[in-house]
Amino acid sequence: MRDYVLLYINGKRHQISGERVFQPLSDFLRYDQEMVGTKVVCAEGDCGACSALLGRAGDGTLNYQVFNTCIAYVFQLDCRHVVTVEGLKGHNGLHPVQQAMIEHFGSQCGYCTPGFVVAMAALFEKRHDLTEQAVRDGLTGNLCRCTGYQAIINATLSIKPDTVETMAERFPALPMLDAFDQHSQSSVLIEYPESIQGKTIMKRSFIPSSVQEAVLLKKQHPDAVLIAGGTDISVQMNKEKIDPQTVIILPDTPELRVLELDQENLKIGAKVRWSELEIFCKDKLPELHKILKVFASDQIKNCATMAGNIANASPIADSLPFLFVVNAEIELTGIQNKRWVEINRFFHGYKNTDIQAEEVITQIRIPLPKPEQFLKLYKVSKRRDLDISTFTAAILVEMVDDQMIKDIRIAYGGVAPVVLRLAKTEAFLKNKTFDLENMRTAGKLAREEIAPISDVRASRDYRLRLSETTLEKFFHEVSQTE
Amino acid sequence: MGTVGKAIPHDSALGHVTGEALYIDDIPFAKNELIVEFFGSPVAHGKIKSLNLQKARQVEGVAGLYTFQDIPGHNIFGSILADEFFLAEELCEYFGQPIVIIAAENRKAAKQAKKLIQITMDEYPPVLTIEKALEKKQFLGVKREIKRGHLQKALDEADHILEGSFFSNGQEQFYLESQAAIAYPGENNEMTIHSSSQNPSEIQQIVAEGLGIGLHEVVSVCKRMGGAFGGKETQTAIPAFMAALVAFHTKRPARVVYTKDDDMKITGKRHPYQTRYKVAFTRQGKITGLKADFYSNGGAAADLSTAIMERTLLHADNAYFLPNVELSGTVCKTNFPPNTAFRGFGGPQGMAVIENILEEIAIFLKKDAFDLRTLNCYGIEENNITPYGQIVSHSILPTLFENLAESSQYKARYAEVVSFNQRSKTHLRGMAMTPMKFGISFTTKFLNQGNALVNIYKDGTIQVSTGGTEMGQGLNIKIRQIVADEFGIDLENIKLMPTSTEKNNNTSPTAASAGTDLNGMAALDACQKIRKGLVRFASQHFASREEGIFPSPDCIHLENGIVYDERRPEFTLEFKELVMLAYQAQVNLGARGFYKTPGIDFNRETGKGSPFFYFTTGCSVAEVTIDRFTGDLRIERCDLLMDIGESINPGIDIGQLEGGFIQGVGWVTGEELRYQENGELLSFSPTTYKIPNIQDLPRVFNVNTIKNPHHHINVRRSKAVGEPPLMLCLSVWAAVKNALSYVSGNQIPKLNIPASNEEILKRLTQAADSSVPFGSEENEIPLISTLNTKI
Numbered sequence A: 001m002r003d004y005v006l007l008y009i010n011g012k013r014h015q016i017s018g019e020r021v022f023q024p025l026s027d028f029l030r031y032d033q034e035m036v037g038t039k040v041v042c043a044e045g046d047c048g049a050c051s052a053l054l055g056r057a058g059d060g061t062l063n064y065q066v067f068n069t070c071i072a073y074v075f076q077l078d079c080r081h082v083v084t085v086e087g088l089k090g091h092n093g094l095h096p097v098q099q100a101m102i103e104h105f106g107s108q109c110g111y112c113t114p115g116f117v118v119a120m121a122a123l124f125e126k127r128h129d130l131t132e133q134a135v136r137d138g139l140t141g142n143l144c145r146c147t148g149y150q151a152i153i154n155a156t157l158s159i160k161p162d163t164v165e166t167m168a169e170r171f172p173a174l175p176m177l178d179a180f181d182q183h184s185q186s187s188v189l190i191e192y193p194e195s196i197q198g199k200t201i202m203k204r205s206f207i208p209s210s211v212q213e214a215v216l217l218k219k220q221h222p223d224a225v226l227i228a229g230g231t232d233i234s235v236q237m238n239k240e241k242i243d244p245q246t247v248i249i250l251p252d253t254p255e256l257r258v259l260e261l262d263q264e265n266l267k268i269g270a271k272v273r274w275s276e277l278e279i280f281c282k283d284k285l286p287e288l289h290k291i292l293k294v295f296a297s298d299q300i301k302n303c304a305t306m307a308g309n310i311a312n313a314s315p316i317a318d319s320l321p322f323l324f325v326v327n328a329e330i331e332l333t334g335i336q337n338k339r340w341v342e343i344n345r346f347f348h349g350y351k352n353t354d355i356q357a358e359e360v361i362t363q364i365r366i367p368l369p370k371p372e373q374f375l376k377l378y379k380v381s382k383r384r385d386l387d388i389s390t391f392t393a394a395i396l397v398e399m400v401d402d403q404m405i406k407d408i409r410i411a412y413g414g415v416a417p418v419v420l421r422l423a424k425t426e427a428f429l430k431n432k433t434f435d436l437e438n439m440r441t442a443g444k445l446a447r448e449e450i451a452p453i454s455d456v457r458a459s460r461d462y463r464l465r466l467s468e469t470t471l472e473k474f475f476h477e478v479s480q481t482e
Numbered sequence B: 001m002g003t004v005g006k007a008i009p010h011d012s013a014l015g016h017v018t019g020e021a022l023y024i025d026d027i028p029f030a031k032n033e034l035i036v037e038f039f040g041s042p043v044a045h046g047k048i049k050s051l052n053l054q055k056a057r058q059v060e061g062v063a064g065l066y067t068f069q070d071i072p073g074h075n076i077f078g079s080i081l082a083d084e085f086f087l088a089e090e091l092c093e094y095f096g097q098p099i100v101i102i103a104a105e106n107r108k109a110a111k112q113a114k115k116l117i118q119i120t121m122d123e124y125p126p127v128l129t130i131e132k133a134l135e136k137k138q139f140l141g142v143k144r145e146i147k148r149g150h151l152q153k154a155l156d157e158a159d160h161i162l163e164g165s166f167f168s169n170g171q172e173q174f175y176l177e178s179q180a181a182i183a184y185p186g187e188n189n190e191m192t193i194h195s196s197s198q199n200p201s202e203i204q205q206i207v208a209e210g211l212g213i214g215l216h217e218v219v220s221v222c223k224r225m226g227g228a229f230g231g232k233e234t235q236t237a238i239p240a241f242m243a244a245l246v247a248f249h250t251k252r253p254a255r256v257v258y259t260k261d262d263d264m265k266i267t268g269k270r271h272p273y274q275t276r277y278k279v280a281f282t283r284q285g286k287i288t289g290l291k292a293d294f295y296s297n298g299g300a301a302a303d304l305s306t307a308i309m310e311r312t313l314l315h316a317d318n319a320y321f322l323p324n325v326e327l328s329g330t331v332c333k334t335n336f337p338p339n340t341a342f343r344g345f346g347g348p349q350g351m352a353v354i355e356n357i358l359e360e361i362a363i364f365l366k367k368d369a370f371d372l373r374t375l376n377c378y379g380i381e382e383n384n385i386t387p388y389g390q391i392v393s394h395s396i397l398p399t400l401f402e403n404l405a406e407s408s409q410y411k412a413r414y415a416e417v418v419s420f421n422q423r424s425k426t427h428l429r430g431m432a433m434t435p436m437k438f439g440i441s442f443t444t445k446f447l448n449q450g451n452a453l454v455n456i457y458k459d460g461t462i463q464v465s466t467g468g469t470e471m472g473q474g475l476n477i478k479i480r481q482i483v484a485d486e487f488g489i490d491l492e493n494i495k496l497m498p499t500s501t502e503k504n505n506n507t508s509p510t511a512a513s514a515g516t517d518l519n520g521m522a523a524l525d526a527c528q529k530i531r532k533g534l535v536r537f538a539s540q541h542f543a544s545r546e547e548g549i550f551p552s553p554d555c556i557h558l559e560n561g562i563v564y565d566e567r568r569p570e571f572t573l574e575f576k577e578l579v580m581l582a583y584q585a586q587v588n589l590g591a592r593g594f595y596k597t598p599g600i601d602f603n604r605e606t607g608k609g610s611p612f613f614y615f616t617t618g619c620s621v622a623e624v625t626i627d628r629f630t631g632d633l634r635i636e637r638c639d640l641l642m643d644i645g646e647s648i649n650p651g652i653d654i655g656q657l658e659g660g661f662i663q664g665v666g667w668v669t670g671e672e673l674r675y676q677e678n679g680e681l682l683s684f685s686p687t688t689y690k691i692p693n694i695q696d697l698p699r700v701f702n703v704n705t706i707k708n709p710h711h712h713i714n715v716r717r718s719k720a721v722g723e724p725p726l727m728l729c730l731s732v733w734a735a736v737k738n739a740l741s742y743v744s745g746n747q748i749p750k751l752n753i754p755a756s757n758e759e760i761l762k763r764l765t766q767a768a769d770s771s772v773p774f775g776s777e778e779n780e781i782p783l784i785s786t787l788n789t790k791i
């Protein structure tokens, strides 16, 4: 057992233990290391001011991606190399993105700028040519209140990708890879006694090295919190909604990193990150890809997982309606055995799932829609990008002769404490002609099957209305009327 | 070969991109520095019954807890009316209103103490809406009016009359750097305070008054802000005072940094407005009379609300000639944090109403709103006097319309929109062009002054200090450019110093877009004073009795770092040599400059005068697409054309145009403040309050400036640029309204600000459902009763 986290920051080795691992990296950087270039605005992953590059080992090198340091706790960052804005300057002076931002007036107040330049640098790690849309996609996770973004886009597009010194070139990977290799064999336990009001509790963070170990730990520590990407959990910790005594970090084992297509099924390991899935499903599942385009930001997708999205059990988790209509299956691994649960039976109520105390999700199996099936996914949110959904929907239809509905599955999110399959609406539409009138009538039925509330994102009325209009929209999209 | 007119990067650009530029919370902690937190009211309206700090005090690491009783000076402050408390005494008037200040050795202890403060309240029903405040007759300041002509006559004789009401919601400034301040106690009573404030002089004053010391004992400093947008004009007062009070009592440095959540919950925002209007117009669409009664939601204290309302009335005409008008403005007192300045300062709310009216007249008359806007636009020779009596001089408004219509192919694209809407079953398009005329100057006359300190050092380098603060708008680089050109030297030789009340006294807030105008002119004045002495000295230096060349300051040139007499150009001195010689000859190498804006005045009792030095104007055309099933809004294309005079720095100014416009787009589209019925803000972080994101930038975005040959005044003939572009956003909103008109049959669609997806779908639903009268409008944003956080 190791009792520290091994973390490189801008090429410098840190062994961090005790209380210091129990804080977001952004705090560690700013207040422990006095590296104040990285800013914190929201502390919940929504502004990108705290962005840095996360280097992970893979294919014999370190691969760098942008992430939010405010929702990555130090205990999650074992065997990683983080490059902050202070580390961007290269052997030839300023990083080209820094130079371009100066020349194109990409900063005004400058508070968002460190986060932007880091996210921009990430775009050039592969040295690909960038389209304007790619620039926008890559910078979705960064808010700027001053510039209106145009200057930042101009700056990014002005850079010639082949002139960029990548992070792998800038920071020799081998010594770090060696150190990671030596370290990743051992499990980690970091503890420290925290006293609040005279009471002392032992805070613990475990990094097991296998699923089996994780499951055992879960059994030994029934109230431990399991962390995959941590994008949900860290926000709750930052906002003091939870204060777990014990955390267990789900390791990147080969089993959990599976991402493959076998005949009809897509298999996604519990530690596959959204950004990996986004690339993987681009041609295989374009509808899912479309939703992932408007899912959070690169910063989030480079860390977060589908398993986390499912286990978090939010009724507005973007993956769920889709998983509901394709009848996805969840693999749960316990101490003795594995079992598969069909997603439509997985949720028992608001934030209540079928996962047992000593189980973890290890894989998600998705039957791909068949050629004769037609799938559409919808996400409605206040802002199109980087926003939590107001309403989500998935509709899978199979037709006879292009006009008779043979089978239809409809799942809505954001309309009840759990994602719902609309059984009555589905039953009504079965064996009906696929026309506008029937879809409108179905819309009225759909309205009746749901029980939305008014909240900060939208009113009940809006959600009710969407539950109707979505079926109309679906009709127009399938029948391709403009 | 000057620097003015060139696109030179922002003063701090290098520091921004490397992360080396320091903001308040980046300043290294002093050894014994304390963390300052606060405990705020748990209700929006109520009286404190009991407050128990016993347990909180016992937390290890707590250095002190302070209530209003610990304030040595006044607990009351306010820029216009002194009606606001640093710390609530008994009555709490908004959610989160600070009651107790907590000082601790570390964050953990501060948070812990906060949790252990025990309070009980007598809770009263909060007044949250304008409607409720009107019912209860709760106001801030007095009602203001501007009148001209004979409105009743115009109404009597009108071909048509439309009336209605219009709601625009508030807006969070969302500066990225939240409110922050550090106070350093000095000897005796001295206090130095660094804060993220647009208004260091006011911070100096409120700290002195709160601590009961002289203004001369306080130094207030601001190096830069991570954005402000008006939100740091008055709202920094409370946090800055918190730090000062702790430093005063503990004699230790004290730092307060609001979390984004706290900042959004307890600081003031752009005012929500409710307006009732009645407009008379001819068959052709010419407005003959307008009555508009503006009501703003001022929050719990006056703050700047009355001045903001004044600007609303002064911009209710926007760019249109209104022969007969009766405008009134009333600020309602409610149980929200005191609403405050935000880029535009009431101007946007005023203009929105008239733009709404023009859109409605167009729909009513079934005309292209563009034609009505040009028809009603202020003329050059006639129809050029505002309702308050100021002449719209040196105007190029008609040209702006014309040029932009042409460059954006308005007419052709408008026709395409019409035909698209006939074809598409799934989407609607809309298009609109709106003008903007924004008056430059503080409407409070005495604020229109600035001073500057310019010091030349022996090596020829220069430090400049002004009362202007740098919040990203590029003030510092512009002043450097102005100073560099005055001495004919390179920019590298000039440094803009952190704004400090030690260098510049009694300064005005950096606001009203007038930062460069006032401080640039003051700096120019200082430079000219020094220059005079230097040139006189140089003329003696270059003179030669033998050659018959007598000292003549008029013949001295300062260019490219070189000084010479034009009669003997072969003899030169480097600027720094001149400076050294001048120093040795006992020439004064420092000066203080002063400027006050000439020729402006306004009588707010009568609503008459010429309050503005000049107007900044512009025009914008927007095209949008909306999804008929979700209300989802997409901005396809925006073209902006602005008259900003002769730009001192086009790189900086284009940034102001783009950034200001997009900020406005946020106000009119996606930014939605939602409150709970008890007055607590629900959308208090970027998770739920959605400012425009990079994807929301129009797909085609053309931003241009136009030459105005008539503009000859102001510093280097430039024009203020900070606020005006924000108001061009109304083109986007009007385009949405235009889109709705294609499905509203014979009715005029209503549309609030913001035109969020939800608002749009609601209006589309009204259009589709003939049982709901289309104009039916529940006015203010509904308050949410059930709170349910789902993710």
Ligand SMILES: Cc1cc2nc3c(=O)[nH]c(=O)nc-3n(C[C@H](O)[C@H](O)[C@H](O)COP(=O)(O)OP(=O)(O)OC[C@H]3O[C@@H](n4cnc5c(N)ncnc54)[C@H](O)[C@@H]3O)c2cc1C
Residues within 6 Å of the ligand: A044, A045, A046, A071, A225, A226, A227, A228, A229, A230, A231, A232, A233, A234, A235, A250, A270, A294, A295, A296, A297, A300, A303, A304, A305, A306, A307, A308, A309, A310, A311, A312, A316, A317, A318, A319, A355, A359, A360, A361, A362, A386, A387, A388, A389
């Ligand atoms: C800024 C921001 C934007 C976001 N945008 C979106 C969005 O657009 N759409 C959306 O749907 N979500 C969004 N989210 C939410 C979140 O990112 C997703 O739910 C994500 O998929 C969670 O994955 P994770 O790996 O980070 O989960 P974690 O935070 O690590 O875990 C989430 C929960 O799942 C549990 N868990 C994780 N893995 C397992 C496992 N293998 N077995 C059992 N339990 C497990 C954890 O214990 C925890 O309770 C956003 C979050 C943020 C901060």
Ligand code: FES
Residues within 6 Å of the ligand: A039, A040, A041, A042, A043, A044, A045, A046, A047, A048, A049, A050, A051, A068, A069, A070, A071
């Ligand atoms: S601080 Fe906003 S994303 Fe991290």
Ligand code: FES
Residues within 6 Å of the ligand: A106, A107, A108, A109, A110, A111, A112, A113, A143, A144, A145, A146, A147, B176, B226, B227, B472
């Ligand atoms: S430059 Fe100010 S927020 Fe981006």
